[in-house]
Amino acid sequence: MNSETIEALRAGNPRAVARAISAVERGGTEAREVIADIFRYTGRAHIIGVTGAPGTGKSTLVNEIAKHYRRRGQRVGIVAVDPTSPFSGGAILGDRLRMQDLSGDSGVFIRSMATRGALGGLATATADAVQVLDAAGFEIVLVETVGAGQNEVDIAKNAQTTMVVEAPGMGDDIQAIKAGIMEIADLLVVNKADHDEVSATVAALEMNLNLKPKVENDWRPPVLKTIALKGDGVADVVDWIGKHRQYLVEQNQLASRDYARFRGELERVVQRELMSRVMRGVNGTKVDALIEKIASREIDVYQAAETLIGKES
Amino acid sequence: MNSETIEALRAGNPRAVARAISAVERGGTEAREVIADIFRYTGRAHIIGVTGAPGTGKSTLVNEIAKHYRRRGQRVGIVAVDPTSPFSGGAILGDRLRMQDLSGDSGVFIRSMATRGALGGLATATADAVQVLDAAGFEIVLVETVGAGQNEVDIAKNAQTTMVVEAPGMGDDIQAIKAGIMEIADLLVVNKADHDEVSATVAALEMNLNLKPKVENDWRPPVLKTIALKGDGVADVVDWIGKHRQYLVEQNQLASRDYARFRGELERVVQRELMSRVMRGVNGTKVDALIEKIASREIDVYQAAETLIGKES
Numbered sequence: 142m143n144s145e146t147i148e149a150l151r152a153g154n155p156r157a158v159a160r161a162i163s164a165v166e167r168g169g170t171e172a173r174e175v176i177a178d179i180f181r182y183t184g185r186a187h188i189i190g191v192t193g194a195p196g197t198g199k200s201t202l203v204n205e206i207a208k209h210y211r212r213r214g215q216r217v218g219i220v221a222v223d224p225t226s227p228f229s230g231g232a233i234l235g236d237r238l239r240m241q242d243l244s245g246d247s248g249v250f251i252r253s254m255a256t257r258g259a260l261g262g263l264a265t266a267t268a269d270a271v272q273v274l275d276a277a278g279f280e281i282v283l284v285e286t287v288g289a290g291q292n293e294v295d296i297a298k299n300a301q302t303t304m305v306v307e308a309p310g311m312g313d314d315i316q317a318i319k320a321g322i323m324e325i326a327d328l329l330v331v332n333k334a335d336h337d338e339v340s341a342t343v344a345a346l347e348m349n350l351n352l353k354p355k356v357e358n359d360w361r362p363p364v365l366k367t368i369a370l371k372g373d374g375v376a377d378v379v380d381w382i383g384k385h386r387q388y389l390v391e392q393n394q395l396a397s398r399d400y401a402r403f404r405g406e407l408e409r410v411v412q413r414e415l416m417s418r419v420m421r422g423v424n425g426t427k428v429d430a431l432i433e434k435i436a437s438r439e440i441d442v443y444q445a446a447e448t449l450i451g452k453e454s
Numbered sequence: 455m456n457s458e459t460i461e462a463l464r465a466g467n468p469r470a471v472a473r474a475i476s477a478v479e480r481g482g483t484e485a486r487e488v489i490a491d492i493f494r495y496t497g498r499a500h501i502i503g504v505t506g507a508p509g510t511g512k513s514t515l516v517n518e519i520a521k522h523y524r525r526r527g528q529r530v531g532i533v534a535v536d537p538t539s540p541f542s543g544g545a546i547l548g549d550r551l552r553m554q555d556l557s558g559d560s561g562v563f564i565r566s567m568a569t570r571g572a573l574g575g576l577a578t579a580t581a582d583a584v585q586v587l588d589a590a591g592f593e594i595v596l597v598e599t600v601g602a603g604q605n606e607v608d609i610a611k612n613a614q615t616t617m618v619v620e621a622p623g624m625g626d627d628i629q630a631i632k633a634g635i636m637e638i639a640d641l642l643v644v645n646k647a648d649h650d651e652v653s654a655t656v657a658a659l660e661m662n663l664n665l666k667p668k669v670e671n672d673w674r675p676p677v678l679k680t681i682a683l684k685g686d687g688v689a690d691v692v693d694w695i696g697k698h699r700q701y702l703v704e705q706n707q708l709a710s711r712d713y714a715r716f717r718g719e720l721e722r723v724v725q726r727e728l729m730s731r732v733m734r735g736v737n738g739t740k741v742d743a744l745i746e747k748i749a750s751r752e753i754d755v756y757q758a759a760e761t762l763i764g765k766e767s
Contacts, residue, residue, distance in 0.1 A: 180754040410759040415728040435716040441493040446723040
């Protein structure tokens, strides 16, 4: 980017931000250039990951949290990641509604990201978009992900504070009870707290937290209740985000979170780059011929992989 | 494996099957050896992917489908994949309940697979477990995945028939309406059809299917209603699985599904192998030093990646 564009981006100009995020979404050289230009200006935003199953109302909750920060005068960036959708750039219905709700406020920037088919592409594009928002002076960056798969866990891990949203009465599969999710949660939020079964859900979460061996100075995730549609409990959530950040600072844990975040990003970039080099270096006919041999059970995938990249030396 | 173990596995001996799946879960050389030994015996099973958000009741549905096939005398393998859980081997509560339900029937083999932390490891282990069950003579292999993320889509894609399970009244996020999921569905099942809002869910799904441009001989996914807890509608689902298989055979599409499946597997294996070679070749101190430079904003992740694997020649 030229220095004028970089300045516009740093000043939070919505068009400059939108263009930079589109560039990181396209990946490749474009993403590299944007990140090379802006990375030095990052490191000030507090990054909040929000994950939860469909139907928990987490989009509404994220909106309310954003409004709350706005009332405090803080600028808020939202990256809504939907790994199940091939669309991006706000094409999803929920995001269009959301845009209406928060639009006209230049202190809020909202962007939807969606599956791009690339290997590991979405997580990298999301991390890069967060960097863009950070460099653009958004003090709070909310990264919202649908679902509970490994991708979403990876995306949420790239946050400094991770919030897992539950809703009562979603059946046996209380998502956060699954250890993989419990482990990443810094805050547990039971939304739709006006529904039945809310105390059962809260109790199940608390019980699960109690199973964990107590370690001194360890953070114990609070279990919070919200009714996002009415804004109830949102102030409490925002307070707890602040407490968690404070905890990270006091325990010198911001650095270790950053380490984990950057290590994950580095591994993803290396992995994708290596893959694309192999695939560019091999002609399509050869790959097709190998797959035909697999389909006829002549060789298996591991043998085919060895043919492509050689036996380990 | 020695020839005796291979014979035991081909005869469906549960212990031999369990051991082989544990070996493919551990990955590496062990997985390679098992697959090299058994891959030639695969290609007979019909592989059915079942995906859906938490709370849709898909585990119950999968159980009922399994029972139905058992009544027809067919042998059924179930791989339950939970990308959010670090446990495997049936440690998940739902699976223990399930085991009780179907246990004592040697015509059914059930295995839970969970996140193994490895890059792309779960999808590869799942694909390999399916091969083991196929080689062990299970005519029907059901692969059940939680959630709706890219991982789950990848796992479901490795099937010949993919079923997406919805439940009414899960809020705005009707999972299958998200195009990424609609696209992979061969069958849409609305479970818990005794609940309110079931006709709204069915109508939304049908409407979405109508949006798709009609192509001659294209498969139109049926929208089926079930009450899995009572077994209602399950016979219909099994019939439609049969119709879909018939369609794939008549349209010569089994081969193209296999092509996509094996290509995906090959890419995953290549990707992971390359990554592990790089990470083994670089000492930890170097990686740590690079991440420190990222954290201090001296270099960005792309520049760090280039340092690790060199600029493209």
